Amino acid sequence: MQNIKTYFLLFLLIPLTIFAEDGSQLWLRFPAKNGISADKIISRGNNPTLNIAKKELANHWQGQEIELRTDKSLKNLKGGYTIKSVQNRLVVTAEKETGLLYGVYHILRLQQTKSALKNLNITEKPSYDIRILNHWDNLDGTIERGYAGHSLWKWDDLPNTISPRYEEYARANASIGINATVLNNVNASPNMLRKDYLQKVKALADIFRPYGIKVYLSVNFSSPKVLGGLENSDPLNKDVQKWWKDKAREIYTAIPDFGGFLVKANSEGQPGPQDYGRTHADGANMMADVLKPYGGIVMWRAFVYSPSKEDRAKQAYLEFVPLDGKFRDNVIIQIKNGPVDFQPREAFNPLFGALKKTPEMVEFQITQEYFGFSNHLVFLAPLFKETLDSDTYSDGKGSTIGKITDGTLRPAIFTAISAVANIGEDKNWTGHHFAQANWYAFGRLAWNHDLSSEQISDEWIKMTFTDNEKFINPVKEIMLSSRETTVDYMMPLGLHHIFASGHHYGPEPWGDYKGGRPDWSPVYYHQANAEGLGFDRTKTGSNAISQYFPPLREVYGNIKTTPENLILWFHHVPWKYKMKDGKTLWEKLCYKYDSGVRKIRDYQKIWDKNKAYIDSERFIDVQYKLKIQSEDAVWWKDACLLYFQTFSKQPIPADIEKPVHNLEDLKKIKLNMGHHN
Structure with a gap:
């Protein structure tokens, strides 16, 4: 167990060694x-x-x-x-x-x-008009949920000193059709809108412009009060409106093609219009009005949830559906792909399609907050595709999230898609050589969401490593199965959010933060007891299924018709419930965890056989990370099976590798850092 902690800390604290083949060229190895x-x-x-x-x-x-x-x-x-x-x-x-x-x-x-x-x-012809990266970079150079070193943006050096990486960043984005970037964290500092910082932003905008990239900023809703010294930041206060109007004029004077604002409001303690008894629409529209003369937009995040007895998965829908049709035409609601929080697998967010008169955009997460950070090889194109191809049935059969958000089914003045970036100042940009593929995949799907995961992985491998088929085929097999493998060793069958608190790196299914927010506790999500496992979201439980359109609410409401990969998302399932293959739920859970561990070990063998086809530097880097991932997979399997076994009272099947850890030892592991976003 000590090894896991050592590896983890090493990769947080030691910058990547600089090699001749350091990954800095990304896929642009022309x-x-x-x-x-x-x-x-x-x-x-x-x-x-x-x-x-x-x-x-x-x-x-x-x-x-x-x-x-x-x-x-x-x-x-x-x-x-x-x-x-x-x-x-x-x-x-x-x-x-x-x-x-x-x-x-x-x-x-x-x-x-x-x-x-x-x-x-x-x-x-691009699928979306605005194809945007959201950076969660802070003004002090740290990156929230960033696993590739410090921020690219050297705020202390700007605007006078320009890093060559700014243009390299713009070039990489342009090469895959990304045309917009939000420079700073959604947990925004009001200082971002200070005059001196806007001059720094202008310097970046000037570098990005020739590459077709517009700059946007995350803004703090309390900026008029904090920066402007006003009594409050009430969106209906005329002084507040004037402050934002003056600020917009200042921004556009410096940056005439500035894109607009991204706003996280009344979520996880961030200030917002509800602080003054106003709605999300009141707040968004006030900002939209000041940006409108310049062609700017407001991307208003739907990631809102507050301490409540209501199922967290229902809250975005409950807050935003009553406001449908009340937003200005230059406001777009930015919705995370799932209703909880960027989990390895979630049901799609029911808010998609439910807003009939309001433009919607998807927010994905490229950075691997819940996917083993930059230690685990996980190709995310299949996750992105799973969301975009999900049928909401909102406008009849075939109402996929892709077709709702790209203007096909609901013509829109503008369309957009976003993802939280995984980029830092590490030489290889993303901390793991294969994490570059997720940046690449998002750009390619933002340009054309009809591309397949296989096509994207094929392109990326050929551009990044080699066009030798003996390398491409096995490595593509690793990439295309890696997301499912990770789900298997972390949270199979619809389990979700059983991560350690704060940093979200390892397992903590026993986590019960008594006295704190219940919906930050793993036990809130898995609901394990002597009877069974899973979160009942049917009519007998939280009734989250009611937020989906027919026939989905019937499909998800019936344990027999719910897809097994989401069965524990929607149902509290008895331990001895017979799954489709005849195994009990407990047995199926055991075999899923075991399968995840075995597949990661297979990846190690496949990778080792491909040493001859690529440079030794990147080969060794990836080999080392796969070793960490393999040990982490065992950590997850042992922690979850030993803990859930205390409820199921069932034996682990004889043909499954026995746990190598002790549950009490696993409970003592503490890797404390970070917080939610």
């Missing part, structure tokens, strides 16, 4: 500096974005002559582009230069993945 000659790149104009596109071609494109062409009639592509083979030339056409840049990265990706480059006839 042929270096031997592209086509300048006379083979045909374009008109001299625009900073166009110049970047031409530079990328001159450095890396090894194909035929290429023409970059803007065409105002392509407005319907919403920032997309076409790529066509015309005689001996490739022609990239877009309404604006940013579209040309995206088109250039597309053909470089085709070259890098050894795809066919003849007879191209490609039209690309």
Whole structure:
């Protein structure tokens, strides 16, 4: 057990060693500096974005002559582009230069993945207008839920000293179509809106602009009171409205293309309009009105829950559905993919589809707060896809979250999708070489949510490591199964939020924070007792199923028809309940945990066999992390099975590896850091 603690602390405290192959190039490992000659790149104009596109071609494109062409009639592509083979030339056409840049990265990706480059006839239109990273970076350089070192943003050095990584960051995002970034934590400091900080933000905005990236800020609702010295921050107070109006003018004077505000209000102690007896709509609309003249938007988070007897999974729906249709047209409600909190698996958030007259956007988490931090290899594209492809039935069959939020089913003035970034100042950006794939996957799905997890992993492996099929196929198998494997060794069958308190790294199913918030305690979520396990959300329990549209509420309300991967999310299931394969719930739980452990060990064997195909530096880094993950999987299995066994009173099946830890020893482990977000 001591090993787990040692590994964990090592990876928090020791920066990554700098190697020749340090992962800093991400997936942008194009042929270096031997592209086509300048006379083979045909374009008109001299625009900073166009110049970047031409530079990328001159450095890396090894194909035929290429023409970059803007065409105002392509407005319907919403920032997309076409790529066509015309005689001996490739022609990239877009309404604006940013579209040309995206088109250039597309053909470089085709070259890098050894795809066919003849007879191209490609039209690309992004799924979402705004494709945005949310950074949870603080002004002191720390990152909440960040596992790749300190923040990229060196606030003390800005605006005078510019890190070269700012432009590298912008380039990486542009290469996958990300066009927006929120620079700071949703638990925002009012100081972010100080005049001196806005000059620092301007410096970043100026670097990002040629790459097509707009800057947004998280704002603290109490800023007028804290920064402006006003009596309060009541959104209906005329002085408060004037303060925000003046602040908006100051921001847009410095940054004319500023994107807008992200707001976390009346959640987990953050200030908000409810402090003054006002609604979320009152608060959001006040901000929306001051941004409207400049084209700015408000992304208002639906992650709200307060101390309540009500099931935490129901609270966002209960607060926001009564406000449907009361928000300004430049407000969009940002909704976490699940109703609790970025769990390895959740039922989808029932708020999706329920807001019929209000635009909605998905919030994913790229950073692995609940997925073993940067120690565990977990490819998140399958999770993202599971959410986007979930059918809400809100507008009839086929009302997937993707189609509701991308404007297909509900035409919107603008559409958006977001994810909490996993980027820090580590050389490899994300702490784990494979965590880069989750940044990449979010960008690719934000651009086109019809892409498959397999296609995305295939691209990323070829661009990041090698195009050798002997490496690609087994590594792709690891990536595509890794999310399910992690669910198996952490929280199978719909279990959720049984993490250690605060930092969320390891298991603590026994956690019962008496006197504190019940909904921060693992026992609140798993409800284990002598009868069985799981949270009853049917009519006999919290009735969370009533928030889903038919037929889902009937499907989830019946233990026989509930998908088994969510059975403990919706039902309190008897220990001896017969599952579909004939095993009892207890037996199934044991085999799931065991399966997770076995699969991680298989990953170790597969990885070890692939040493010959990649550089030794990254091979060793990943090998070391897989060792930690394998030990953590055993930690999870032993902690959960030994603890739940105290209720089930059932033996662990004979063909399952016996626990190597003692329950009382496991309960003594304390890794204390961080808090919720």
